[in-house]
Amino acid sequence: MKIIEEKNSFKIEYNSKILIEHSQQSPFAFAGSGDAEYKMYRGNFEIEDYLESRVPLKYFQIEEEANYSLITLKSSREGGLSLKIKAGLVAGRLKLEFLESSSGINRLWLRLAADQEEKIYGCGEQLSYFNLRGKNFPIWTSEPGVGRNKETYTTWQADVKDKAGGDYYTTNYPQPTFISTKKYYCHLESTAYQDFNFKNDDFHELEVWNIPDYLLFETGESYLELVEKLTAYLGRQPELPEWVYNGLILGIQGGTDFVLEQKEKLKENGVELSALWCQDWQGVKHTSFGKRLSWNWEWNQELYPELDQKLKELKDEDIRFMGYINPYVLEGKSLYQEAAANDYLAYDSEGEIYLVDFGEFYCGVVDFTNQDAFNWYKEVIKENLIDFGLDGWMADFGEYLPTDCVLSNGKSAEIMHNAWPAIWAQVNYEAVKEAGKLEEVLYFMRAGFTGNQKYCTLMWAGDQSVNWSLDDGLASVIPAALSMGMTGCGLHHSDIGGYTSLHGNIRTKELFMRWAEMGAFTPVMRTHEGNRPSENFQVYNDQEAINHLARMTKIYKKLSKYIKAAVKENTEKGIPVQRPLFMHYEADQKCYDLKYQYLLGRDLLVAPVYQKEKDEWEVYLPEDKWIHLWSGKEFNGGEIKVKAPLGQPPVFYRKDSESRQLFEEVAEI
Template sequence: MKFTDGYWMVREGYNMQSPVDIRDVVQKGDSMTVYTATKRVEKKGDTLNATLLKSTFSSPMPNVIRVRLNRHAGGVKKSPEFELYESETNVQMTHNDDEIALQSGELRVSIKKNTGYATEFHYGNRRLTGSAFKRAAHIEAKAEGKTYFREQLDLGIGEYVYGLGERFTPFVKNGQVVDIWNEDGGTSSEQAYKNIPFYLSNKGYGVFVNHPEKVSFEVASENVSKVQFSVEGETLEYFIIGGETPKDVLDNYTKLTGKPALPPAWTFGLWLTTSFTTDYDEATVNHFVDGMSERDLPLSVFHFDCFWMKEYQWTDFEWDKDVFPDPAGLLKRLKDKGLKICVWINPYIAEKSVLFDEGMENGYLVKRPDGSIWQWDLWQAGMGLVDFTNPAAVDWYKGKLAELVDQGVDCFKTDFGERIPTDVVYHDGSDPVKMHNYYTFLYNKAVFEVLEEKLGKNEAALFARSATVGGQQFPVHWGGDCSSNYESMAESLRGGLSLGVSGFSFWSHDISGFEMTAPADVYKRWVQFGLLSSHSRLHGNESYRVPWLFDEEAVDVLRKFTKLKNSLMPYLFNQAAESAARGIPMMRPMFLEFPEDPTCGPLDLQYMFGDSILVAPIFNEQGDVTYYLPAGKWTGLLDGQTKEGGRWYSENYDFMSLPVFVREGTLLAVGSDDSKPDYDYANGVTLHLFDLEDGKTASANIIGIDTKQQLEASAARSGNEIKISVSGGQNVKIVLRGISSASSVDGASNEASEQGLVLTPAGGRVTVTL
């Protein structure tokens, strides 16, 4: 929201007051409050009829500093608030004639007294950002009868801002106006399903604005050297989050707001759905499932979209008996084929549903101020909205889902949750404006808890569209309604990368697009991208997405890349475990893995899949692609060719290939089973060692899907000698990529192959002399 007219003037109708003259500093426990007048105070009379602003500094955990700006503290405290996970920290405070400062870990905020009120944030010796004189401000909008608080933080030369949720606009947010307000807007507009008031800078810090309601960001758009954020009301609270690297910043942010759960291994396989508005019954489902099997297309999850329930009755959690007369038998027959089952749900209860009267009579549905049930006819006639602030309503809703889990359902696609009304009253008195974004957190939390309670914590997984801060704890999320063209494929990638640097580790998208039906070339290129994503789902709107309906080559492409992903699961599941532990994305923008390389800063048409594999999807029918390789040696995973990094490449690929490169110094674990994603990763694994330079080391860990599956391997090179150590696993092989022979090998039998020198260790240690 813009308050100024150019650089110097304030817009008509607004009165702006900024902290100018420090009048007092009060230390209370581990917090420090600075009282500032909004004008210079020369004499006692200057304190009359004047505003006093407060800035309170504290730390909820090491390397995070909370800043709370406030004018009047007597307002009614409104809920909800984001759930934060604070921890002990050693706070050091300084207050002398020259400076006011607070330090937490390596992060420090300071205010120099002789310059008026201006804050600076440092991590160690590195300046991160600051708020210059008269940048923070309390604003009165007289015509609106409202007040606002804003902050403006410095944006340095060459500094890029990322994140703010799953945004499909340009990946670098500089120059954009971003309103944190969940909306169902597809992937082709500035609206977003997952709005997160957190941004990450390429300079190595993050900013989290702690407000569930609408937060308005002006990212170098009102003042070109500042990031401005503002909220309505008398208080603005934000956190500066530090770290040695951008990954460390995400780690700290998700320590504060919640770590992602690790999805079960089966979720990383291929998902196939019935699609949205298509007609289907058990025969149709079996045709798809059996057709995939007959064509040797590994399938892990089958998803039933909306019309598993009878029309006009969403959501009643009852199978349409006209189409599925034996749902329990249907699910058993599908599960006997090795499939997991997902079903579509949403938080609405249509009036024709058998649950509507029950919900209305028991106070389980959100009400209007006059006490009537809030309803609308969008999606299904007369829909009411479940009130997740009512514990009884939560138990009621969870009970219906538990019955489906008992029936054989393994996970839920939690659709919608964005179009939440603000002219309503909640059971617990929550502010409906704050609840607009926050509703999705309560919705997805309730569903995730059902799965944890019924299946166990290691088996819970959703397929969610909407999210707010903390929603990363309930994976997986997908990118919503995209169109079936290359432009929307690129939009989806930008959205996923933006969400990833907003604290979300696991993300998917509708392969080949949701709206309409893609031509065969788009389908095949999107299949490549989709199977090299965290999670992979074939889904659409008005048509089925099985490959043989596009062309026969599409079958071959889907087979190749599904099996490739399954074979990479020893590597991918370890990357997933690290992502969950640190709050970093599996699909990483290039700058996150290579923050020191300025070329990587704006890149959004390629990404790192974990820390070692680079992927550059192709966005045109011709197969042309231009991509960048950072410094070092890179080996094509699909063709074995080695390229020098630190430069751009322009090439052409057919539909069976695309740029997928492994970085030098990688010990890549490739599994023995390409038919499914969940298997014994440590049994029959092959460790591929790529271009290990003299004096360097490499390692690989296999985190199995149960505690019995563990493997640790390491390699170190000194001159012409490579020493390899392997602990755990069975039938392990090692391939030295790019090396066909050696002068001696101790501790392993060996043979030459097209890929390189293949070693079969006799024990746990191997020495190779080149």
């Protein structure tokens, strides 16, 4: 690190990269205050900030110590607002620690040096954009909303009727971390509301609604090296259990008889199954939204009679059984009563148990800042899920923590809100680890923040609409996976067929089949019936779709050796399984703007068909020797068009791949 100081300016250089430029005319930092108002409706947030002040910290003083520099920024020569920063190298990383500030500052804006050609990736799971340059991205975990595009009819209807339309930046999993094409990563350590603005040519502006702990940078010679360094810092996901690669995790509901009947039907028709995922294992509730669950996390013997015995029989067939849990307990039920009696729930400002509206039913928030409550919920997972015989579950939600609830640790719920998903991940992780089941149990989450990397076995893309929309349909899960990979979570998948059926969106057979094709070329294949199963296409009702799904599961299973190697690389080095093309083709400038194609591991290029009624598809290939998986035709790169009927998604492999024989065998399935 070098601080280059001049009369009225300074620069911070790290590994020959200028990251911070400060002058009186263009300061590095602005400080101020504001008063935010948060309105939450079923996980969707309306946030308004009354900005009271924003003051440039123009003046500076730098004191050199043995291993670091102390930078004092002030709003005037005489004093005014001030901010003290400790800048130095810690374990080879550039760390700017925020030590002291004037009282009353609760807003900070930090500017990083940028250039016009630079591109930015990451910030958690972003579903509309992969290259984030030119937009701002609020860092706040929430429901992503329905439609996620204010110009669409679906989003307009969702806003008018449900206050739930979403926008391009709304996401279950934001994170204040990004990677720049200037070959560095940046991480801001804070759980407060933030907004990362990448609109300006000359600087990136990071807004945060408190004084953060620190700003961290690290550089790399390549993007592979960068994600390896980033995940070495944030943590890495464990490898997937071996049973996952046996085939499809079938999302199905309806009770023991129906589930086993459909399982037999699919097996007889050649569908390779690894697990049955029955999210209604603990019972159901019916609301205007559709089929919901009874949030009391214990086996519902009425809906699933003899399930305790059936689990053992399924395991004899090498099929696992998965369930569902989230960090809330349903008012009036046994777990709620136990939590209330033991003071395990969060309170409101009047000292009453805080009840959250989840859509026609209310739940208490298990207060994980209370260590006794944290430990109790781990025991609920161990006893009611693991000991009962579940081999995995959806660890849902995490993004609903109300900002006005009162927590045991005394910290503001506004500050704890973003932290909550990672704490929820930690509850699951410790329960599984303490049970000695880390190599056997798979839980998957949609909500996240800094810390999920080391505590979550698998991410999923959340509740997509059952349609072809770019911002909220099949296409959106591709930039979601890529951005997650650039944020340190390299294991990602989505609901095959989508989930949300509202405002005229009805799943079609074609959509399901195209989604299944993509799912075969991801780390995990899993279906979902959706929020309104009876109104939407279900695979087990259509023979052609069953045959198509059977083939896709065979392809996935055949690829398992290759996928396993990529998963192992993610665990050991943090290199994501689904990768942007530029991760291996850095010199190809076109690769940096591709958000609907990806590399699966090093050697497979996948370009899913995300529009209806298409039998041809345009693909961009970086310069290399590529073999079209289905025809065997060789290409050297560039824009091409290939046949893409149902059953033949555009997939290519590198001719020089060590797995070429395996890919040739896949093509014969």
